[in-house]
Amino acid sequence: xxxxxxxxxxxxxxxxxxxxxxxxxxxxxxxxxxxxxxxxxxxxxxxxxxxxxxxxxxxxxxxxxxxxxxxxxxxxxxxxxxxxxxxxxxxxxxxxxxxxxxxxxxxxxxxxxxxxxxxxxxxxxxxxxxxxxxxxxxxxxxxxxxxxxxxxxxxxxxxxxxxx
Numbered sequence: 001x002x003x004x005x006x007x008x009x010x011x012x013x014x015x016x017x018x019x020x021x022x023x024x025x026x027x028x029x030x031x032x033x034x035x036x037x038x039x040x041x042x043x044x045x046x047x048x049x050x051x052x053x054x055x056x057x058x059x060x061x062x063x064x065x066x067x068x069x070x071x072x073x074x075x076x077x078x079x080x081x082x083x084x085x086x087x088x089x090x091x092x093x094x095x096x097x098x099x100x101x102x103x104x105x106x107x108x109x110x111x112x113x114x115x116x117x118x119x120x121x122x123x124x125x126x127x128x129x130x131x132x133x134x135x136x137x138x139x140x141x142x143x144x145x146x147x148x149x150x151x152x153x154x155x156x157x158x159x160x161x162x163x164x
Contacts, residue, residue, distance in 0.1 A: 012146030014107030017138025021074040026104055033100030037093040045085025046093055049078040049123055063119035069109040069136035076136045083128035097135045107140035
């Protein structure tokens, strides 16, 4: 297999970050990868809200149920689905953020904001937007381990041929 294939299948959520803030260069590289994500009809119906203020990170974390990675991060990127956008494209952008982060040595963890209406209000996003997902970012600690919950299901249990 190719190095790129191996890189992709080894992407894991990492929740343990150092106290170091992301460098401007690393953050810009990650956001550029997000911006260049493909989208349906190339509409790019998204915005990316970058949160670095510690109080704002703590406040954002209140809008989800499993958000400790946001609290521990130095930077979290919130993916805002603009009016007319779709969740598939938001997912693609989140994956690009995570892959770009990994490529430059930054750890990442996807987060669901379960109280998305409140998160939208917290960010001051327009009513027509959906604020459901974020990606926590940080430099991994030396002993950071991937978040794994029992490995992967076998191919035979998730891959169907021609019909369910």
